[in-house]
Amino acid sequence: MSKGQETKTAILDEAVGIASRVGFNALTIGQLAESTGMSKSGLFAHFKSKEALQLETLERGRERFTDVVIRPTLAAPRGIARVRALFDNWLVWETEALQGGCIFVTASTEYDDQPGPMRDALVRNQRDWAEFIETVARAAVTEGDFRTDLDVEQFAFSLQGLIYAFHHAARLLRDPRAHEHIRRGLDQLLEFARA
Secondary structure, X not given: OOHHHHHHHHHHHHHHHHHHHHOXXXXXXXXXXXXXXXXXXXXXXXXXXXXXHHHHHHHHHHHHHHHHHHHHHHHOOOOHHHHHHHHHHHHHHHHHHOOOOOHHHHHHHHHOOOOOHHHHHHHHHHHHHHHHHHHHHHHHHHOOOEOOOOOHHHHHHHHHHHHHHHHHHHHHOOOOOHHHHHHXXXXXXXXXXXX
């Protein structure tokens, strides 16, 4: 990676952190300049517009998500162990990787009714994530850990429901039992899916 690419990656990592805390709509070149100690004109040369900054930040978030969640999940043994790894890795992403939690959950509430490139990119990301969950669940069926008639699309939907409920309970409500609730919810979902 060149020095210029390293600099841009560092800038985007800072932008991901900001988006996690305040959302993408509040992420501006000016705010990023202040946070990084760079000039607005220097950052403008990198991004050209607020929308370009937001799109590149979302893509950098996807790269980091892949490093924190996807790759470690794929390293786990196929079957229920991989489903648990997926879940545990997502919890690390939500609670440790970013101060403000999952940027995709945050962006989902910002862009659900706003047509445009950010919504389109976010929809692609979220569809890929749902398909990944389905693939992991399908492998658990193939391995004999989950029942053969399991609707993996519904399983993915239910697991995502737990994820969104946890984000809401932990972040907005500051529920001290949010971890307990999501773990119990996962256990119930896995019990329902077991062969």
